[in-house]
Amino acid sequence: MIRRLLHYSSVSARRLLVTELVFIVATALLQGIAFLLLVPLLRNLFRGEMGALGTWLIALAGVSIAYVVVAWFASQIGMRASTALLDSLLNRLGDRLVNLPVAWFSRDRSGLITGIATQGAMFVSTMPYAILRLILTGFITPATVLVGMYVVDWRLALAMTVMVPIMIGGYRWLRRAIGRGDAVHSVAVADASNRVVEFARAQPTLRTAGEGAVADHLVEQALQRQHRAYRGMLVTGGAGIAAFTGIVQLSITVVLVLGAFLAIGGSIDPATLIALLVLGVRFNEPIAGAGDLGGGISVARTTLDQLDELAAVTALPEPAGAGTPADWSIGFDNVTFGYGGGAVLRDLSFTAPAGQMTAIVGPSGSGKTTITKLIARFYDPESGTVSIGGVPAPQLGTSVVEAAVAPVFQDVYLFDDTILNNVWIGNSELTREQVIAAATRARVDEIADRLPNGWDTRVGEGGSNLSGGERQRVSIARALLKDAPIVLLDEATSALDIGNEIAIGDAIDAVRADRTMIVVAHRLQTIMTADQILLLDGNGGIRESGTHNQLLAADGAYARYWHERVDAAGWQLSAHN
Numbered sequence: 001m002i003r004r005l006l007h008y009s010s011v012s013a014r015r016l017l018v019t020e021l022v023f024i025v026a027t028a029l030l031q032g033i034a035f036l037l038l039v040p041l042l043r044n045l046f047r048g049e050m051g052a053l054g055t056w057l058i059a060l061a062g063v064s065i066a067y068v069v070v071a072w073f074a075s076q077i078g079m080r081a082s083t084a085l086l087d088s089l090l091n092r093l094g095d096r097l098v099n100l101p102v103a104w105f106s107r108d109r110s111g112l113i114t115g116i117a118t119q120g121a122m123f124v125s126t127m128p129y130a131i132l133r134l135i136l137t138g139f140i141t142p143a144t145v146l147v148g149m150y151v152v153d154w155r156l157a158l159a160m161t162v163m164v165p166i167m168i169g170g171y172r173w174l175r176r177a178i179g180r181g182d183a184v185h186s187v188a189v190a191d192a193s194n195r196v197v198e199f200a201r202a203q204p205t206l207r208t209a210g211e212g213a214v215a216d217h218l219v220e221q222a223l224q225r226q227h228r229a230y231r232g233m234l235v236t237g238g239a240g241i242a243a244f245t246g247i248v249q250l251s252i253t254v255v256l257v258l259g260a261f262l263a264i265g266g267s268i269d270p271a272t273l274i275a276l277l278v279l280g281v282r283f284n285e286p287i288a289g290a291g292d293l294g295g296g297i298s299v300a301r302t303t304l305d306q307l308d309e310l311a312a313v314t315a316l317p318e319p320a321g322a323g324t325p326a327d328w329s330i331g332f333d334n335v336t337f338g339y340g341g342g343a344v345l346r347d348l349s350f351t352a353p354a355g356q357m358t359a360i361v362g363p364s365g366s367g368k369t370t371i372t373k374l375i376a377r378f379y380d381p382e383s384g385t386v387s388i389g390g391v392p393a394p395q396l397g398t399s400v401v402e403a404a405v406a407p408v409f410q411d412v413y414l415f416d417d418t419i420l421n422n423v424w425i426g427n428s429e430l431t432r433e434q435v436i437a438a439a440t441r442a443r444v445d446e447i448a449d450r451l452p453n454g455w456d457t458r459v460g461e462g463g464s465n466l467s468g469g470e471r472q473r474v475s476i477a478r479a480l481l482k483d484a485p486i487v488l489l490d491e492a493t494s495a496l497d498i499g500n501e502i503a504i505g506d507a508i509d510a511v512r513a514d515r516t517m518i519v520v521a522h523r524l525q526t527i528m529t530a531d532q533i534l535l536l537d538g539n540g541g542i543r544e545s546g547t548h549n550q551l552l553a554a555d556g557a558y559a560r561y562w563h564e565r566v567d568a569a570g571w572q573l574s575a576h577n
């Protein structure tokens with residue numbers, strides 16, 4: 001455990017932790033010595049040898065003062081070590097989160113991260129101060145007492161020694177029992193918090209769909225599972241603590257009975273026996289205390305296990321030296337990919353020329369968004385190659401791909417900050433004027449104009465004060481600011497009002513310039529103005545590809561798809577041409 005704490009500590013936290021451990025050991029030794037001094041002290045008291053008693057009293061007072069001083073330092077350093085450890089844990093977690101592959105993040109992982117970042121990290125950080133101190137003291141103090149007992153009476157010391165492995169066995173069993181219960185409980189807590197957050201987020205949908213009862217039921221089930229897991233943890237933990245306390249009490253009884261026999265046989269005088277029995281109680285006290293806290297270690301261990309699991313998540317392969325793309329074209333070469341089930345894309349090959357717009361169309365679930373996620377390198381394909389400028393993505397490395405690609409996805413996240421700051425994160429080095437200029441090109445100025453505080457109006461959590469189309473305009477403005485040579489655009493599927501429709505069209509024109517654009521296209525205007533259209537077949541491949549005019553002239557699947565869409569939209573081609 002101590003090794004694991006040191007592993008997750010920063011250099012300064014590690015230094016504090018080691019210093020604290022030294023102080024804890026010193027405290028425990030002094031406590032043990034103070035207990036041992038009780039033997040001559042009590043023996044002299046019962047024998048009425050007052051002269052020697054004074055000497056032992058002074059010695060005891062000296063050791064006690066030293067103990068208080070060292071214990072005070074131990075607790076002060078312990079508190080500082082705890083704070084430093086908490087900082088290190090949260091920093092390690094943050095560093096890991098920004099390096100985890102994007103594909104790792106899903107909604108059911110948010111409960112795990114929240115659990116580690118809140119109770120988990122707090123619990124681990126209290127280890128040095130509140131728990132480790134008592135546990136180490138609980139073992140070092142009795143060990144010191146035991147060594148001293150051999151000096152006073154080896155037979156009682158031997159009896160006590162025999163009990164030690166039994167106590168250690170009991171302690172381990174107790175820790176394992178609590179650890180098992182806590183592992184189950186942690187999973188249940190993460191699941192329940194996911195469900196509650198989901199329930200809160202889904203309120204608008206649930207109310208309109210009248211599905212509140214189903215969601216209620218899911219939350220209730222998750223809370224019941226958590227309740228059961230908690231009860232299970234209390235039952236196993238409580239039984240473990242009771243059993244361990246029983247073992248500790250048994251050891252006192254053994255010493256008591258043996259001591260009584262020795263006193264009756266005359267091989268030990270009553271004064272020494274009383275002193276040794278007092279020592280026996282002192283011997284057991286810290287151990288029983290450590291038993292109560294052994295569960296704390298198990299709970300902290302669960303959090304450390306979760307951090308280890310996070311550390312073990314394999315990142316996508318990175319090259320030793322990043323390759324340089326020849327241009328900003330994108331190539332798919334026999335790409336096959338699935339999310340663990342069947343293949344979503346099968347032997348898919350195409351080239352999206354640099355500086356041109358490629359529109360991807362096709363049935364729902366045919367893998368359009370998946371293509372954009374492979375380009376952004378959220379995943380690597382199972383077989384085949386995705387390349388940028390002729391260089392396969394793994395040879396470019398994630399950071400090069402991230403810098404080259406600006407994604408404008410449908411689930412754009414806006415922070416609960418001003419609308420301007422939400423655009424600004426596209427490139428924090430620009431000035432306010434530059435940000436406003438870019439945002440204006442994406443037609444975000446119209447949104448700012450209607451908000452009470454203009455550019456400085458907060459947009460609510462997740463951008464809840466803006467419409468879907470408006471959020472997408474902010475996202476396009478971010479892409480403009482980032483000025484990446486490749487833009488991935490997943491157009492909103494939901495119908496947009498005419499204002500947003502025109503504004504998004506203008507925003508796309510602004511971002512298009514000479515960039516390579518891959519658009520999961522739903523707007524007819526986008527589709528027909530693309531330099532290349534890929535029609536997916538719904539079986540992981542491409543059915544037809546070409547320009548709008550070529551494909552219409554071919555009068556195949558695309559032509560049918562197009563006419564259906566035009567009819568459905570009641571679109572007047574002539575009006576827009």
Ligand SMILES: Nc1ncnc2c1ncn2[C@@H]1O[C@H](COP(=O)(O)OP(=O)(O)OP(=O)(O)O)[C@@H](O)[C@H]1O
Pocket residue numbers: 339344362363364365366367368369370371520
């Ligand atoms: N993270 C994921 N985990 C598991 N399966 C996924 C994941 N994302 C997508 N899928 C599945 O992969 C398939 C392709 O999804 P994708 O979103 O690429 O389709 P799409 O053509 O963009 O669909 P739509 O037009 O409906 O948005 C679907 O069957 C979908 O359920």
